[in-house]
Amino acid sequence: MENLLVTYQIRADADEIEARALGVAVEQSIEMPLQAVRDPAILDEIVGKVESVQEEASNLFRVAIRFSVTITGLEITQLLNVLFGNTSMQPDISLVDADLPPSLLAAFPGPRFGLPGLRALTGAYDRPLTCTALKPMGSSPDELAALCRTFARGGIDIIKDDHGLANQAFAPFAERVRACQAAVDQVYAETGHRAIYAPNLSGGPSALWKQTDIVRELGVGMVMASPMLIGLPTYDELVRERIDVPILGHPALGGCPSIAPELLFGKLYRLIGSDAVIYPNYGGRFGYSKQMCTDLAANLRDPWGDLAPAAPVPAGGMTVDRVDEMVDFYGVDTILLIGGGLLIARERLQEQSAIFVERVKRSAELR
């Protein structure tokens, strides 16, 4: 039987750490006193096993625990539960990493387009893709479509909804998506530049499935959703069953202080099929370090079973002035997302968008 190897960081006194580690192994598997278990096969095969305990710093330990892959049921809901269900409520324990065995990995689609698919769709092969966001909420569908048109004329590759655009009265999903898709279609007819519009999907399953019907009907080229808001299992089903275009994962509600972003956004969001994943860049307003961003991007792009690479989309307070630095840091296999940093140009928005696009092309050429 294959195993799942899960790494936790535990803050504890040195004389308690063995008991704490065993406590997590039990909590995340059978969650009952070992002496209450009557079947020796369960003690042997089902209860998690502490594989290693390493002291990282004073009273801070890295603990690796091995779980039988059987207990995950080979699907995302129970995988999440095994990784961190009850232990998420322990204030002194964080979930650091997980190594998934081949049988578990093979049960997931991973990105169906991934970075190669996004390159094929945009025709941009040798440079980072450019991305921006339609804001602010409170705008009408016509206003958002006008913005979309301006960005498309500026040459942006991907124009996504702000993640706060859901199905509110000021810009209902159907009207907004129709108007914005018409805008990118119009610019394509006029200029030959095909920008991809990615609306934000939001709601319970019925609402989401209705939104995907609209996406299909209008020929929308991409979608966005937030796995932690809609639930990872619902996102997983959305990808498997409901869309045939790339999906961009948004990190909203994903700032769980005790799950490493490298794991949540880098591995789990890729596992459930995100073709590109937005996350807070270092040096922005979220305090992510360069090392976290390097590791997160590696988790998204590095070879992993048969899964296609997903595109990192570092974001959060990015500006055109940082393009060279970003290309230098992430290389060309990335998507650069500038939202508010473009909108601040106001009347000069199309020009500023074009400058962003040119800066990215030039940065890539200079490498």
Next chain:
Amino acid sequence: MENLLVTYQIRADADEIEARALGVAVEQSIEMPLQAVRDPAILDEIVGKVESVQEEASNLFRVAIRFSVTITGLEITQLLNVLFGNTSMQPDISLVDADLPPSLLAAFPGPRFGLPGLRALTGAYDRPLTCTALKPMGSSPDELAALCRTFARGGIDIIKDDHGLANQAFAPFAERVRACQAAVDQVYAETGHRAIYAPNLSGGPSALWKQTDIVRELGVGMVMASPMLIGLPTYDELVRERIDVPILGHPALGGCPSIAPELLFGKLYRLIGSDAVIYPNYGGRFGYSKQMCTDLAANLRDPWGDLAPAAPVPAGGMTVDRVDEMVDFYGVDTILLIGGGLLIARERLQEQSAIFVERVKRSAELR
């Protein structure tokens, strides 16, 4: 226009706190620089407004922010996003509380049975209800059904699946639920005691809906699910559209993000229709304080718009010895859940279950 009043706790230097508070107000509404906004109505009506800033301790502030209810779209996905979407990724900010205005509250079903409904179903009016769990995972449907029979014979009111029982190979949902429901039906026929069996629902929407079909077909009396695992919007739809029995909310994965348990488990889980909510009790292995448990239980039970009261289910390392203390602390309007603390009796499990039931009755009578 009605407002949503949201309270955050922010760790910051005193000379930064005004800017940080404004930052959250903007992040959680329009998420773009204010100077980039062209429409004054959006600045006026859509951008969050800092209502108050109070210093709680050195460099620790309680900040109340007012958001227009319009931006929530009156549904749970976007409500969560407004409450904490991007700000969840700020390591020094936690979400403490939210006051929902009547129009928002009226958009949710809340508990359809609640504590009064659970009392009517069990016929237990003057005492806490008793609850236990079927464990460990790795057991076969027959083994779980045997356990279920023993608990039912002991007189337990509600017998729930362990939250780790999903649809794994060792106990597939359909077989397990059929066997366990047959067990409680059999004990009812034999003894006249109708224990309620509550299977754990788990998976993406399609899997969940299939499970609810089985629940309906077999006449199962209650279900359990973990909102943070399946996604709050999916849980909301499950309650509204798919079940006509009470639902027990499990806290798995709820320890993250940094949302006060009083709000997440006490208010939000009730809002989306939980009739009873499991959470870690004080004095167990999760470090919740008495004050947190008092406030959480109050949020579940106190009058709140037109919402029925939900039953608190304090759990986690509970034992029969603590029954008097628990009844003293929570009163009779509660559900006492003992899992491993009963199973440890092994061959004496039925007797120990009966002792638990008697202890609860006596404790309630003595009040």
